Amino acid sequence: MEQNFDVIIVGAGSAGLAALREVRKRTDNFLLINDGPYGTTCARVGCMPSKALIEAANAFARRKDFPAFGISGGESLTVDIPAVLRRVRSLRDKFVGGVLKATEDLGERNLAGRARMIDAQTVEVDGRRFRAKRIVLAPGSRPVVPEAWRAFGDGILTTDNLFEQADLPGRMAVIGLGAIGVEMAQALARLGITVTAFDLSPRLAGLSDEEVNAPLVKLLEKEFAIHTGEGAELRRVEGGIEVTAGAAKVVVDRVLVAMGRRPNVDDLGLETLGIPLDKRGQPQVNPTTLQVADLPIFLAGDANGQAALLHEAADEGHIAGLNAVAESIHCFQRRTSLAVVFSDPEVAVVGKRWRELDSEAVVAGKVSFARHGRARTAEKNKGVLHIYADKKSGRLLGAEMCVPAAEHMVHLLALAIERGLKVGDLLRMPFYHPVYEEGLRSALRELAGQLPCAGESDLASCGAYTIEALD
Protein backbone atom coordinates (compact mmCIF):
# COMPACT_ATOMS: atom_id res chain seq x y z
CA MET A 1 0.00 0.00 0.00
CA GLU A 2 1.24 3.53 -0.81
CA GLN A 3 1.66 6.15 1.90
CA ASN A 4 0.75 9.77 1.05
CA PHE A 5 2.78 12.81 2.15
CA ASP A 6 2.76 16.52 1.48
CA VAL A 7 6.47 16.43 0.69
CA ILE A 8 9.13 13.76 0.22
CA ILE A 9 12.78 14.83 0.46
CA VAL A 10 15.37 12.50 -1.04
CA GLY A 11 18.85 12.98 0.43
CA ALA A 12 19.86 14.17 3.93
CA GLY A 13 22.84 16.21 2.76
CA SER A 14 23.24 19.99 3.03
CA ALA A 15 20.59 20.64 0.36
CA GLY A 16 18.13 18.05 1.70
CA LEU A 17 18.48 19.31 5.27
CA ALA A 18 18.01 22.94 4.18
CA ALA A 19 14.80 21.82 2.44
CA LEU A 20 13.77 19.88 5.54
CA ARG A 21 14.18 22.99 7.70
CA GLU A 22 11.63 24.88 5.59
CA VAL A 23 9.26 21.98 5.03
CA ARG A 24 8.92 20.98 8.67
CA LYS A 25 8.04 24.57 9.67
CA ARG A 26 4.96 24.25 7.46
CA THR A 27 3.83 20.61 7.61
CA ASP A 28 4.35 17.51 9.74
CA ASN A 29 3.32 15.26 6.89
CA PHE A 30 6.72 14.74 5.21
CA LEU A 31 9.19 11.93 4.66
CA LEU A 32 12.98 12.22 4.46
CA ILE A 33 14.71 9.36 2.65
CA ASN A 34 18.50 8.99 2.77
CA ASP A 35 20.77 6.35 1.36
CA GLY A 36 24.12 5.67 3.01
CA PRO A 37 25.68 7.44 5.98
CA TYR A 38 24.00 10.51 7.46
CA GLY A 39 26.01 13.62 8.32
CA THR A 40 26.39 15.28 4.87
CA THR A 41 29.24 15.15 2.37
CA CYS A 42 30.47 18.54 3.59
CA ALA A 43 30.94 17.49 7.22
CA ARG A 44 31.80 13.79 6.68
CA VAL A 45 34.16 13.68 3.71
CA GLY A 46 34.20 17.15 2.12
CA CYS A 47 34.71 20.75 3.19
CA MET A 48 35.44 20.16 6.84
CA PRO A 49 37.86 17.19 7.00
CA SER A 50 39.71 18.58 3.97
CA LYS A 51 40.19 21.92 5.70
CA ALA A 52 41.33 20.17 8.90
CA LEU A 53 44.01 18.32 6.90
CA ILE A 54 45.05 21.55 5.12
CA GLU A 55 45.44 23.41 8.43
CA ALA A 56 47.74 20.69 9.82
CA ALA A 57 49.79 20.68 6.62
CA ASN A 58 50.09 24.48 6.60
CA ALA A 59 51.11 24.54 10.26
CA PHE A 60 53.94 22.09 9.51
CA ALA A 61 54.93 23.91 6.30
CA ARG A 62 55.38 27.15 8.23
CA ARG A 63 58.70 25.79 9.57
CA LYS A 64 60.19 26.50 6.14
CA ASP A 65 59.69 30.24 6.72
CA PHE A 66 61.28 30.14 10.18
CA PRO A 67 64.84 31.00 9.05
CA ALA A 68 63.55 34.13 7.32
CA PHE A 69 61.95 35.20 10.61
CA GLY A 70 65.16 34.47 12.51
CA ILE A 71 63.84 31.31 14.12
CA SER A 72 66.07 28.25 14.02
CA GLY A 73 65.50 24.58 14.73
CA GLY A 74 62.55 24.18 12.35
CA GLU A 75 64.38 21.45 10.44
CA SER A 76 64.19 19.15 13.46
CA LEU A 77 60.37 19.27 13.56
CA THR A 78 58.57 16.12 12.41
CA VAL A 79 55.00 15.33 11.51
CA ASP A 80 53.09 12.31 12.79
CA ILE A 81 50.69 11.64 9.91
CA PRO A 82 48.58 9.07 11.82
CA ALA A 83 48.12 11.71 14.56
CA VAL A 84 47.21 14.34 11.94
CA LEU A 85 44.58 11.97 10.51
CA ARG A 86 43.24 11.14 13.97
CA ARG A 87 42.71 14.86 14.63
CA VAL A 88 40.98 15.23 11.26
CA ARG A 89 38.57 12.41 12.14
CA SER A 90 38.01 13.64 15.66
CA LEU A 91 37.03 17.09 14.38
CA ARG A 92 35.00 15.48 11.61
CA ASP A 93 33.06 13.44 14.19
CA LYS A 94 32.16 16.64 16.04
CA PHE A 95 30.96 18.36 12.85
CA VAL A 96 28.94 15.28 11.87
CA GLY A 97 27.51 15.03 15.39
CA GLY A 98 26.15 18.57 15.02
CA VAL A 99 24.52 17.72 11.70
CA LEU A 100 22.91 14.53 13.00
CA LYS A 101 20.86 16.59 15.46
CA ALA A 102 18.79 17.85 12.50
CA THR A 103 17.24 14.43 11.96
CA GLU A 104 17.34 12.73 15.36
CA ASP A 105 13.75 13.56 16.32
CA LEU A 106 12.13 12.55 13.02
CA GLY A 107 11.21 8.98 13.98
CA GLU A 108 9.33 7.21 11.19
CA ARG A 109 9.49 10.31 9.01
CA ASN A 110 13.15 9.48 8.42
CA LEU A 111 13.70 6.43 6.23
CA ALA A 112 17.10 4.92 5.42
CA GLY A 113 17.18 3.49 1.91
CA ARG A 114 17.78 4.19 -1.77
CA ALA A 115 14.97 6.13 -3.42
CA ARG A 116 13.94 5.82 -7.06
CA MET A 117 11.27 7.82 -8.87
CA ILE A 118 8.38 5.77 -10.25
CA ASP A 119 6.45 8.75 -11.56
CA ALA A 120 6.34 12.49 -10.83
CA GLN A 121 4.68 11.92 -7.44
CA THR A 122 5.83 8.46 -6.42
CA VAL A 123 9.09 7.23 -4.96
CA GLU A 124 10.07 3.62 -4.36
CA VAL A 125 12.43 2.44 -1.59
CA ASP A 126 13.18 -1.28 -1.19
CA GLY A 127 9.92 -2.23 -2.93
CA ARG A 128 7.78 0.16 -0.81
CA ARG A 129 6.03 3.04 -2.56
CA PHE A 130 5.49 6.53 -1.17
CA ARG A 131 3.46 9.31 -2.78
CA ALA A 132 3.70 13.05 -2.21
CA LYS A 133 2.20 16.24 -3.59
CA ARG A 134 5.73 17.50 -4.19
CA ILE A 135 9.16 15.92 -4.10
CA VAL A 136 12.56 17.48 -3.35
CA LEU A 137 15.42 15.51 -4.85
CA ALA A 138 18.83 16.29 -3.27
CA PRO A 139 20.94 13.15 -3.77
CA GLY A 140 24.32 14.90 -4.09
CA SER A 141 27.27 13.70 -6.14
CA ARG A 142 30.07 11.13 -5.97
CA PRO A 143 33.71 11.11 -7.06
CA VAL A 144 34.40 10.17 -10.67
CA VAL A 145 36.67 7.11 -10.84
CA PRO A 146 37.30 5.47 -14.21
CA GLU A 147 35.80 1.96 -14.09
CA ALA A 148 39.10 0.30 -15.08
CA TRP A 149 40.90 1.90 -12.14
CA ARG A 150 38.70 0.09 -9.63
CA ALA A 151 40.89 -2.98 -10.28
CA PHE A 152 43.67 -1.21 -8.34
CA GLY A 153 41.60 -1.73 -5.20
CA ASP A 154 42.92 0.19 -2.21
CA GLY A 155 45.72 1.61 -4.38
CA ILE A 156 43.09 4.14 -5.44
CA LEU A 157 41.81 6.73 -3.00
CA THR A 158 39.18 9.43 -3.28
CA THR A 159 38.17 11.97 -0.67
CA ASP A 160 35.45 9.47 0.33
CA ASN A 161 38.15 7.35 2.03
CA LEU A 162 41.29 9.55 2.21
CA PHE A 163 40.52 10.82 5.72
CA GLU A 164 39.73 7.28 6.93
CA GLN A 165 43.31 6.13 6.35
CA ALA A 166 45.35 5.24 9.43
CA ASP A 167 48.52 6.42 7.67
CA LEU A 168 49.63 7.62 4.24
CA PRO A 169 52.48 6.30 2.09
CA GLY A 170 55.60 8.18 1.00
CA ARG A 171 54.71 8.53 -2.71
CA MET A 172 51.32 9.59 -4.03
CA ALA A 173 49.87 10.70 -7.35
CA VAL A 174 46.96 13.13 -7.47
CA ILE A 175 44.95 12.94 -10.67
CA GLY A 176 42.86 16.02 -11.36
CA LEU A 177 43.86 19.50 -10.15
CA GLY A 178 40.52 21.18 -9.70
CA ALA A 179 39.52 22.41 -6.26
CA ILE A 180 39.94 19.06 -4.53
CA GLY A 181 43.14 18.08 -6.34
CA VAL A 182 44.95 21.37 -5.68
CA GLU A 183 43.89 21.49 -2.03
CA MET A 184 44.82 17.88 -1.32
CA ALA A 185 48.00 17.69 -3.45
CA GLN A 186 49.47 20.70 -1.65
CA ALA A 187 48.39 19.45 1.78
CA LEU A 188 49.85 15.99 1.16
CA ALA A 189 53.10 17.49 -0.15
CA ARG A 190 53.31 19.77 2.90
CA LEU A 191 52.93 16.72 5.14
CA GLY A 192 56.12 15.34 3.58
CA ILE A 193 54.62 13.00 0.98
CA THR A 194 56.25 13.07 -2.48
CA VAL A 195 53.33 14.10 -4.67
CA THR A 196 53.12 13.99 -8.46
CA ALA A 197 50.01 15.61 -9.88
CA PHE A 198 48.29 15.37 -13.26
CA ASP A 199 45.52 17.25 -15.03
CA LEU A 200 44.18 17.18 -18.56
CA SER A 201 43.79 20.94 -18.48
CA PRO A 202 46.64 23.44 -18.04
CA ARG A 203 44.29 25.66 -15.96
CA LEU A 204 44.11 24.63 -12.33
CA ALA A 205 41.69 25.17 -9.45
CA GLY A 206 38.90 26.48 -11.67
CA LEU A 207 40.87 29.51 -12.91
CA SER A 208 40.22 30.73 -16.44
CA ASP A 209 42.61 33.73 -16.55
CA GLU A 210 45.97 32.39 -17.74
CA GLU A 211 47.83 35.34 -16.19
CA VAL A 212 46.51 34.27 -12.78
CA ASN A 213 46.88 30.56 -13.48
CA ALA A 214 50.52 30.70 -14.60
CA PRO A 215 51.90 32.11 -11.31
CA LEU A 216 49.77 29.63 -9.36
CA VAL A 217 51.26 26.72 -11.33
CA LYS A 218 54.77 28.09 -10.74
CA LEU A 219 54.18 28.38 -7.00
CA LEU A 220 52.67 24.91 -6.70
CA GLU A 221 55.49 23.40 -8.75
CA LYS A 222 57.90 24.44 -6.01
CA GLU A 223 56.09 21.97 -3.75
CA PHE A 224 55.17 19.06 -6.05
CA ALA A 225 55.55 17.96 -9.66
CA ILE A 226 52.73 18.91 -12.04
CA HIS A 227 52.05 17.41 -15.47
CA THR A 228 49.21 18.84 -17.54
CA GLY A 229 47.75 18.32 -20.99
CA GLU A 230 47.65 14.52 -21.17
CA GLY A 231 45.30 11.89 -19.72
CA ALA A 232 46.91 9.69 -17.06
CA GLU A 233 47.14 5.91 -17.34
CA LEU A 234 47.80 3.50 -14.50
CA ARG A 235 49.66 0.19 -14.47
CA ARG A 236 50.57 -2.07 -11.60
CA VAL A 237 54.36 -2.55 -11.42
CA GLU A 238 56.79 -4.04 -8.94
CA GLY A 239 56.68 -1.86 -5.84
CA GLY A 240 53.69 0.30 -6.72
CA ILE A 241 51.47 1.84 -9.37
CA GLU A 242 53.03 3.43 -12.43
CA VAL A 243 51.29 6.57 -13.64
CA THR A 244 52.04 7.77 -17.15
CA ALA A 245 50.77 10.86 -18.93
CA GLY A 246 52.46 11.62 -22.23
CA ALA A 247 56.18 11.65 -21.52
CA ALA A 248 55.72 11.86 -17.75
CA LYS A 249 56.12 8.64 -15.77
CA VAL A 250 56.21 8.03 -12.02
CA VAL A 251 55.80 5.08 -9.68
CA VAL A 252 53.73 5.79 -6.58
CA ASP A 253 52.29 3.84 -3.67
CA ARG A 254 48.75 5.19 -3.99
CA VAL A 255 46.72 7.41 -6.28
CA LEU A 256 44.23 10.05 -5.14
CA VAL A 257 41.61 10.49 -7.86
CA ALA A 258 40.16 14.02 -7.95
CA MET A 259 38.78 14.16 -11.49
CA GLY A 260 35.49 15.77 -10.58
CA ARG A 261 32.22 14.59 -9.06
CA ARG A 262 29.23 13.07 -10.87
CA PRO A 263 25.69 14.06 -9.88
CA ASN A 264 23.77 11.11 -8.38
CA VAL A 265 20.98 11.26 -10.96
CA ASP A 266 21.84 8.18 -13.02
CA ASP A 267 19.91 5.72 -10.83
CA LEU A 268 17.15 8.03 -9.67
CA GLY A 269 14.44 6.98 -12.14
CA LEU A 270 14.36 10.38 -13.87
CA GLU A 271 13.73 8.59 -17.17
CA THR A 272 10.26 7.64 -15.86
CA LEU A 273 9.21 11.32 -15.74
CA GLY A 274 8.62 11.79 -19.47
CA ILE A 275 10.84 14.86 -19.73
CA PRO A 276 13.96 15.38 -21.86
CA LEU A 277 17.28 14.56 -20.20
CA ASP A 278 20.59 15.89 -21.57
CA LYS A 279 23.53 13.65 -22.39
CA ARG A 280 24.61 13.66 -18.76
CA GLY A 281 21.12 12.44 -17.78
CA GLN A 282 20.23 15.86 -16.32
CA PRO A 283 16.73 17.28 -16.62
CA GLN A 284 16.14 21.00 -17.15
CA VAL A 285 16.15 22.71 -13.74
CA ASN A 286 15.14 26.35 -13.25
CA PRO A 287 17.92 27.85 -11.07
CA THR A 288 15.57 30.42 -9.53
CA THR A 289 12.90 27.90 -8.45
CA LEU A 290 14.81 24.58 -8.61
CA GLN A 291 11.74 23.14 -10.35
CA VAL A 292 12.31 20.29 -12.78
CA ALA A 293 10.54 21.19 -16.04
CA ASP A 294 6.89 21.85 -15.02
CA LEU A 295 6.71 18.90 -12.62
CA PRO A 296 6.03 18.95 -8.86
CA ILE A 297 9.68 18.02 -8.40
CA PHE A 298 12.66 20.15 -7.29
CA LEU A 299 16.29 19.12 -7.85
CA ALA A 300 18.74 20.81 -5.45
CA GLY A 301 22.43 20.71 -4.53
CA ASP A 302 25.30 18.97 -6.33
CA ALA A 303 22.80 16.66 -8.05
CA ASN A 304 21.57 19.32 -10.49
CA GLY A 305 25.07 19.86 -11.90
CA GLN A 306 24.92 23.67 -11.55
CA ALA A 307 27.34 24.82 -8.81
CA ALA A 308 28.78 22.09 -6.58
CA LEU A 309 29.43 24.29 -3.55
CA LEU A 310 28.15 24.17 -0.02
CA HIS A 311 26.52 27.60 0.15
CA GLU A 312 24.80 26.97 -3.19
CA ALA A 313 23.53 23.55 -2.04
CA ALA A 314 22.14 25.15 1.11
CA ASP A 315 20.46 27.95 -0.89
CA GLU A 316 19.01 25.49 -3.35
CA GLY A 317 17.64 23.24 -0.61
CA HIS A 318 16.11 26.33 1.00
CA ILE A 319 14.43 27.39 -2.26
CA ALA A 320 13.29 23.84 -3.05
CA GLY A 321 11.91 23.37 0.47
CA LEU A 322 9.97 26.64 0.34
CA ASN A 323 8.58 25.87 -3.09
CA ALA A 324 7.66 22.32 -2.11
CA VAL A 325 5.16 23.68 0.44
CA ALA A 326 4.14 26.93 -1.28
CA GLU A 327 0.74 27.35 -2.92
CA SER A 328 2.42 28.74 -6.00
CA ILE A 329 6.05 28.49 -7.02
CA HIS A 330 8.31 31.48 -6.27
CA CYS A 331 11.44 32.63 -8.10
CA PHE A 332 14.43 33.57 -5.95
CA GLN A 333 17.32 35.72 -7.08
CA ARG A 334 20.57 33.77 -6.78
CA ARG A 335 23.71 35.20 -5.21
CA THR A 336 26.80 36.51 -6.99
CA SER A 337 28.90 33.50 -7.83
CA LEU A 338 31.83 32.93 -5.48
CA ALA A 339 34.35 30.11 -5.12
CA VAL A 340 37.45 29.76 -2.95
CA VAL A 341 40.10 27.06 -3.13
CA PHE A 342 41.99 26.76 0.15
CA SER A 343 45.47 26.42 -1.26
CA ASP A 344 48.37 28.66 -0.23
CA PRO A 345 48.10 31.24 -1.68
CA GLU A 346 44.33 30.90 -1.84
CA VAL A 347 42.63 30.80 -5.22
CA ALA A 348 39.34 32.64 -5.53
CA VAL A 349 36.92 33.62 -8.24
CA VAL A 350 34.00 36.01 -7.84
CA GLY A 351 31.34 37.29 -10.22
CA LYS A 352 32.13 36.69 -13.87
CA ARG A 353 35.18 34.63 -14.75
CA TRP A 354 37.60 36.04 -17.31
CA ARG A 355 36.48 33.46 -19.89
CA GLU A 356 32.84 34.55 -19.52
CA LEU A 357 33.65 38.18 -20.39
CA ASP A 358 34.00 39.92 -23.73
CA SER A 359 37.65 41.01 -23.62
CA GLU A 360 36.83 43.97 -25.92
CA ALA A 361 34.25 45.35 -23.50
CA VAL A 362 36.15 45.02 -20.22
CA VAL A 363 39.29 46.36 -18.61
CA ALA A 364 41.36 44.42 -16.09
CA GLY A 365 43.18 45.85 -13.07
CA LYS A 366 46.15 43.68 -12.17
CA VAL A 367 48.39 43.52 -9.16
CA SER A 368 51.22 41.24 -8.12
CA PHE A 369 51.58 40.63 -4.40
CA ALA A 370 55.36 40.18 -4.72
CA ARG A 371 56.00 43.68 -3.29
CA HIS A 372 52.95 43.89 -1.04
CA GLY A 373 54.11 45.34 2.28
CA ARG A 374 52.01 43.40 4.79
CA ALA A 375 52.47 40.18 2.83
CA ARG A 376 56.25 40.72 2.94
CA THR A 377 56.19 41.02 6.73
CA ALA A 378 54.49 37.60 6.86
CA GLU A 379 56.65 35.95 4.13
CA LYS A 380 53.43 35.57 2.13
CA ASN A 381 54.17 37.98 -0.72
CA LYS A 382 53.07 35.70 -3.57
CA GLY A 383 50.48 35.58 -6.29
CA VAL A 384 48.45 37.95 -8.44
CA LEU A 385 44.98 39.46 -8.39
CA HIS A 386 42.95 40.55 -11.43
CA ILE A 387 39.72 42.54 -11.25
CA TYR A 388 37.48 43.04 -14.28
CA ALA A 389 35.22 46.05 -14.89
CA ASP A 390 32.99 47.23 -17.70
CA LYS A 391 35.01 49.55 -19.94
CA LYS A 392 32.21 52.07 -20.46
CA SER A 393 30.61 52.34 -17.04
CA GLY A 394 33.41 51.20 -14.71
CA ARG A 395 31.02 48.73 -13.11
CA LEU A 396 32.75 45.84 -11.34
CA LEU A 397 32.09 42.51 -13.03
CA GLY A 398 34.35 39.89 -11.50
CA ALA A 399 37.80 38.85 -10.35
CA GLU A 400 40.18 35.93 -10.37
CA MET A 401 43.11 35.72 -7.96
CA CYS A 402 45.69 33.55 -6.25
CA VAL A 403 46.82 35.64 -3.29
CA PRO A 404 46.96 35.48 0.50
CA ALA A 405 43.63 36.37 2.19
CA ALA A 406 41.73 35.86 -1.08
CA GLU A 407 38.87 34.33 0.93
CA HIS A 408 38.25 37.73 2.54
CA MET A 409 38.80 39.94 -0.51
CA VAL A 410 36.30 38.00 -2.61
CA HIS A 411 33.59 38.60 -0.05
CA LEU A 412 34.18 42.36 -0.28
CA LEU A 413 34.14 42.13 -4.06
CA ALA A 414 30.98 39.99 -4.01
CA LEU A 415 29.21 42.74 -2.06
CA ALA A 416 30.43 45.34 -4.54
CA ILE A 417 29.38 43.30 -7.58
CA GLU A 418 26.02 42.36 -6.10
CA ARG A 419 25.28 46.04 -5.35
CA GLY A 420 26.31 47.12 -8.85
CA LEU A 421 29.18 49.27 -7.57
CA LYS A 422 31.75 50.87 -9.84
CA VAL A 423 35.53 50.93 -9.46
CA GLY A 424 35.40 54.48 -8.06
CA ASP A 425 32.74 53.52 -5.48
CA LEU A 426 34.97 50.83 -4.02
CA LEU A 427 38.01 53.12 -4.06
CA ARG A 428 36.12 55.55 -1.87
CA MET A 429 36.00 52.91 0.89
CA PRO A 430 38.65 53.23 3.60
CA PHE A 431 41.59 50.85 3.31
CA TYR A 432 43.43 50.41 6.58
CA HIS A 433 47.21 50.13 6.62
CA PRO A 434 48.87 47.65 6.48
CA VAL A 435 46.31 45.06 5.30
CA TYR A 436 46.08 42.60 2.42
CA GLU A 437 43.19 44.62 0.98
CA GLU A 438 45.69 47.30 0.00
CA GLY A 439 46.62 44.92 -2.81
CA LEU A 440 43.00 44.96 -3.89
CA ARG A 441 43.13 48.77 -3.87
CA SER A 442 46.22 48.74 -6.10
CA ALA A 443 44.35 46.63 -8.65
CA LEU A 444 41.35 48.96 -8.41
CA ARG A 445 43.56 52.01 -8.93
CA GLU A 446 45.13 50.34 -11.94
CA LEU A 447 41.63 49.72 -13.25
CA ALA A 448 40.55 53.30 -12.56
CA GLY A 449 43.52 54.58 -14.54
CA GLN A 450 42.19 52.78 -17.61
CA LEU A 451 38.65 54.11 -17.32
CA PRO A 452 37.66 57.29 -19.12
CA CYS A 453 35.29 58.15 -16.26
CA ALA A 454 37.97 58.00 -13.53
CA GLY A 455 38.51 61.10 -11.43
CA GLU A 456 41.83 62.38 -10.09
CA SER A 457 41.16 61.34 -6.51
CA ASP A 458 39.90 58.21 -4.76
CA LEU A 459 37.95 60.42 -2.40
CA ALA A 460 34.47 61.64 -3.17
CA SER A 461 33.93 65.36 -3.30
CA CYS A 462 31.27 66.54 -0.84
CA GLY A 463 28.02 64.73 -0.42
CA ALA A 464 26.69 61.26 -0.03
CA TYR A 465 27.80 58.33 -2.12
CA THR A 466 24.15 57.93 -3.19
CA ILE A 467 24.67 54.23 -3.03
CA GLU A 468 22.21 52.44 -0.85
CA ALA A 469 24.80 49.96 0.41
CA LEU A 470 27.23 52.62 1.54
CA ASP A 471 25.34 55.71 2.68
Ligand SMILES: Cc1cc2nc3c(=O)[nH]c(=O)nc-3n(C[C@H](O)[C@H](O)[C@H](O)COP(=O)(O)OP(=O)(O)OC[C@H]3O[C@@H](n4cnc5c(N)ncnc54)[C@H](O)[C@@H]3O)c2cc1C
Ligand atom coordinates in the same frame (compact mmCIF):
# COMPACT_ATOMS: atom_id res chain seq x y z
C1 LIG B 1 36.71 16.95 -0.53
C2 LIG B 1 35.64 18.00 -0.73
C3 LIG B 1 35.88 19.28 -0.27
C4 LIG B 1 34.90 20.26 -0.45
N1 LIG B 1 35.17 21.51 0.01
C5 LIG B 1 34.26 22.47 -0.16
C6 LIG B 1 34.50 23.78 0.34
O1 LIG B 1 35.55 24.05 0.92
N2 LIG B 1 33.56 24.73 0.13
C7 LIG B 1 32.39 24.46 -0.53
O2 LIG B 1 31.57 25.36 -0.71
N3 LIG B 1 32.12 23.22 -0.99
C8 LIG B 1 33.03 22.22 -0.81
N4 LIG B 1 32.75 20.97 -1.26
C9 LIG B 1 31.47 20.73 -1.96
C10 LIG B 1 30.31 20.51 -0.96
O3 LIG B 1 30.70 19.57 0.01
C11 LIG B 1 29.09 20.02 -1.73
O4 LIG B 1 28.75 20.97 -2.71
C12 LIG B 1 27.88 19.82 -0.82
O5 LIG B 1 28.23 19.01 0.26
C13 LIG B 1 26.73 19.17 -1.60
O6 LIG B 1 25.63 18.94 -0.76
P1 LIG B 1 24.39 18.07 -1.27
O7 LIG B 1 23.31 18.21 -0.26
O8 LIG B 1 24.08 18.38 -2.68
O9 LIG B 1 24.92 16.55 -1.29
P2 LIG B 1 25.29 15.56 -0.09
O10 LIG B 1 25.70 16.24 1.14
O11 LIG B 1 26.22 14.57 -0.71
O12 LIG B 1 23.91 14.82 0.24
C14 LIG B 1 23.30 13.90 -0.61
C15 LIG B 1 22.69 12.78 0.21
O13 LIG B 1 21.77 12.04 -0.60
C16 LIG B 1 22.01 10.65 -0.45
N5 LIG B 1 21.50 9.95 -1.63
C17 LIG B 1 22.08 9.82 -2.85
N6 LIG B 1 21.28 9.14 -3.69
C18 LIG B 1 20.16 8.83 -2.99
C19 LIG B 1 18.98 8.12 -3.30
N7 LIG B 1 18.75 7.63 -4.51
N8 LIG B 1 18.06 7.95 -2.32
C20 LIG B 1 18.26 8.47 -1.09
N9 LIG B 1 19.36 9.15 -0.73
C21 LIG B 1 20.30 9.34 -1.68
C22 LIG B 1 23.52 10.59 -0.27
O14 LIG B 1 23.95 9.36 0.25
C23 LIG B 1 23.74 11.78 0.67
O15 LIG B 1 23.51 11.41 2.01
C24 LIG B 1 33.68 19.95 -1.08
C25 LIG B 1 33.43 18.65 -1.53
C26 LIG B 1 34.39 17.68 -1.34
C27 LIG B 1 34.10 16.28 -1.80
Ligand SMILES: NC(=O)c1ccc[n+]([C@@H]2O[C@H](COP(=O)([O-])OP(=O)(O)OC[C@H]3O[C@@H](n4cnc5c(N)ncnc54)[C@H](O)[C@@H]3O)[C@@H](O)[C@H]2O)c1
Ligand atom coordinates in the same frame (compact mmCIF):
# COMPACT_ATOMS: atom_id res chain seq x y z
N1 LIG C 1 37.21 24.89 -1.72
C1 LIG C 1 36.10 24.53 -2.34
O1 LIG C 1 35.16 25.28 -2.50
C2 LIG C 1 35.98 23.15 -2.84
C3 LIG C 1 36.91 22.20 -2.47
C4 LIG C 1 36.76 20.94 -2.99
C5 LIG C 1 35.70 20.64 -3.82
N2 LIG C 1 34.81 21.58 -4.14
C6 LIG C 1 33.69 21.26 -5.06
O2 LIG C 1 33.70 19.89 -5.37
C7 LIG C 1 33.58 19.73 -6.78
C8 LIG C 1 34.44 18.57 -7.22
O3 LIG C 1 35.83 18.91 -7.07
P1 LIG C 1 36.93 18.32 -8.03
O4 LIG C 1 38.18 19.06 -7.77
O5 LIG C 1 36.91 16.83 -7.96
O6 LIG C 1 36.33 18.65 -9.45
P2 LIG C 1 36.66 19.80 -10.50
O7 LIG C 1 35.66 19.64 -11.57
O8 LIG C 1 36.80 21.10 -9.83
O9 LIG C 1 38.10 19.42 -11.06
C9 LIG C 1 38.36 18.21 -11.71
C10 LIG C 1 39.69 18.33 -12.41
O10 LIG C 1 40.01 17.07 -12.93
C11 LIG C 1 40.54 17.24 -14.23
N3 LIG C 1 40.31 16.01 -14.97
C12 LIG C 1 39.15 15.50 -15.42
N4 LIG C 1 39.37 14.34 -16.05
C13 LIG C 1 40.69 14.11 -15.99
C14 LIG C 1 41.53 13.08 -16.46
N5 LIG C 1 41.05 12.04 -17.15
N6 LIG C 1 42.86 13.15 -16.22
C15 LIG C 1 43.38 14.21 -15.56
N7 LIG C 1 42.62 15.22 -15.09
C16 LIG C 1 41.29 15.16 -15.31
C17 LIG C 1 39.79 18.44 -14.78
O11 LIG C 1 40.50 19.06 -15.83
C18 LIG C 1 39.66 19.33 -13.56
O12 LIG C 1 40.75 20.23 -13.44
C19 LIG C 1 34.04 21.02 -7.41
O13 LIG C 1 33.24 21.31 -8.53
C20 LIG C 1 33.91 22.04 -6.34
O14 LIG C 1 32.77 22.83 -6.60
C21 LIG C 1 34.94 22.84 -3.68
